Amino acid sequence: MTGGMFLNLMGVQNLAIAFRHIQSGLGAGPDEVSWIITSFLIAEVVMLAMSGWLLRVLSIRWMFTMCAGGFTVGSVLCALAWDINSAVAFRAVQGLFGGGIMPCVFSVMFTHYRPEARDRVSMLVGLFATAASALGPILGGFIAESLSWRWIFLSNVPFGIVVTLLGASLGRYDSPETGLWKRADLPGIVLAILVLGPGLVVLEEGRRADWFASDLITSLTAVSAIALLLFLARELTCKDPVVDLSVFKTRNFALGSAVVFCWGVVLFAPGYLLPVFLARVRLLDSIVIGQMVFVLGVGQFLSGFITLALFRIWPRRIVALIGILMMGTGTLMQGFMFAGPGFWDVFPAQTVRGLAAQLTFLPILNLALGYLGPDRIKNASGLFNLIMRLGAAVGIGAMNSILEARIQHHYTHLSDVARNSAAVAHDWLRMLYRGLEPTVSDSFAAVRGTASYIYLVAELVAMVLAFNESMLGLGAAMLLLAPSVLCLKSIAGIQPTRRRGAGSGVRGP
Structure with a gap:
């Protein structure tokens, strides 16, 4: 099941780097190609909303088999897309089935393992998830540059077939509640x-x-x-x-969901904006951007081991507090970019953010779901994932809009400053014109080159200022959120009574 989760997450991570290749391959505009991500996300969250009910109706085994198989078929269809409309539709198929995989994983983790074994299981799940974050951008960029963007989808197929067959043959965790069909x-x-x-x-x-x-x-x-x-x-x-909202009456789940929503905003929005920033400011290709983003994934991978070690020393609330403080600090560090960032300029902030990811998510996951009985886990796991994905969607959408608005604001402000400092601007323009005049054929070309350079400089400065403002705002918000995790109840010593069979058996470590 963690293998299926890995494939689903790779389907998001490796595609974001290859937008330019998909756009040219399908003859789509920039606004159209963004729907390849949007359609996947819409379908995914719809499935997440229904996943708790479907897990009860179908059972974990057949829910996972259906979702893994559907995701694999969707991958084949995406590789065969002939225009942007077909690609968007097939990505929706991928997202619909992919959205049901993570709730299956969480349901097994919290209903079939004793509390003392969950730390190791959750770390394993986290390692697979973060490996996708680390490898996705690198593999996506490499495949798109070396082969074709279509192979990004085709590479999922053999692994998807294996995961589907293994899930169908080995995933006997519970029995379907078929009576729910009549009361759908x-x-x-x-x-x-x-x-x-x-x-x-x-x-x-x-x-x-x-x-x-x-x-x-x-x-x-x-x-x-x-x-x-x-x-x-x-x-x-x-x-x-279809969605049991009574689970929000449990304080740990309600507060944990709020925290993971904010975590989704602060993790995914900068993760989306940084490649956009590097592409627009530095004009870097997919492989180089993937290498710079790779640091975040490596940090996330390592943070799983650190989290497990800290669980043995401190309560989960304290570990979550450390993670949130590190996430806020790392995001603040990312708010001091300039127009020519290189690998080592993004390395410190990406490392701190990566190390903070699992230090925040794993304890919050355990505190939110670990306080619930096994009969409520299937519904709660779907809701928890839905809220996390909504945080990512809201964060990306809102911060993208804020970024563009602030770019326009700073560009306008720079224009006003230039007009109000006419003497200085005139001297600077004259120096620039004299520098360009010997390298071009006529004075008109020099004037045109001067105007283009001014526009480029103003746009780059506006982009840098807007990006830094966005990162500083997100980092400060995360730091303000940190004390709230101390209100979560401890789950130490909780030993839920479970029957064997029917989705409530307990397995040893």
Whole structure:
């Protein structure tokens, strides 16, 4: 199951580096190609919302088999895409089935292992997840540059087939609750789709459509908001809801979910913005950017071992506190970029952020889910993953919009400063013109070259200032969040009573 999780996470990590190749291969525009990620994310969160109910209906075994097999088929379809529309549709298939894999892993971890064994199991799961973060950008860049972007998808197929067959033959953890089919919460399912689908489209397209100046964005926002109210009313009163919201009455789960939402924002938004920053400011290719981002994944991989060691020394709340403080500090360190960053300029911040990742996530995961009984784990694991992914989606969408707005603000401000300092600007322009004039054919070319250079400098400075502001804001917010984890209850000594079979057996370490 961790192998299936690894494939699903690689499907996100290795593709982000290859956007340029997909765009040229499919003849798509920059706005269109971003939908390859957006469609995957929308379908994934819809599946996460339903995963708790589906795990009970299908059983862990057949839920995982269906999702791993569907993800593999989706990979084949993505490799065969003939235009941007087909690629977006097939990525949605990939995301829909891939979204159900992580809840299967968490369900097994918290219902089939004793509490004293979960630390090692959660570390193993974390290692697979972080290995995907480390290897994804490198492999994605290498495959796209050396072979073709289509091989990024085809490389999933043989491993996906093996994982699917192993899941079907070995994953006998529980029995399906077939009676739930007759009591399926179809209105809840429809409302969940209407909340998440339009909501994520608003986050992705809002900036490009000038937010509520667009009738489409306004309409989708209204649909999502109304559906959310109806969804909450339905799920709180339904006897067999597709999403059991009563789990939020448990303090550890409610607070842990809030923390992991913020963790998703602060981990994934800078992880998305840094490659964009490096590509726009330094004009680096996919392989070089992948190597610079690789440091974050290595730090995440190592942090799993550090977390396990700290679990033996300090309570999980203290480990989580250390992780959040490190995450905030690392993000603040990333807020002092300049226009020509190299590998060693991003290395310290990426290392600290990487080491902080599992120091935060693993203790929060154990504190949030470890306090629940086995009958609530399937629903809670899907919800926990959904909230984490929503944090990533909201963070990426919001910070991307904030970044572009701040770039425009700083560019305008620089223009005003230049106009108000006419004498200085005139002297500087004259020096620049004299430097260009001997290298071009005529004075008109020198003037044009001077204007282009000025525009480039202003754009780069505006980009650097906006990026740094975004990182400093996220880092400060994470530091302010840190004390909240001390309010989580300890799970030390909890030994839930479980029956063997029917999804509640206990396995040894």
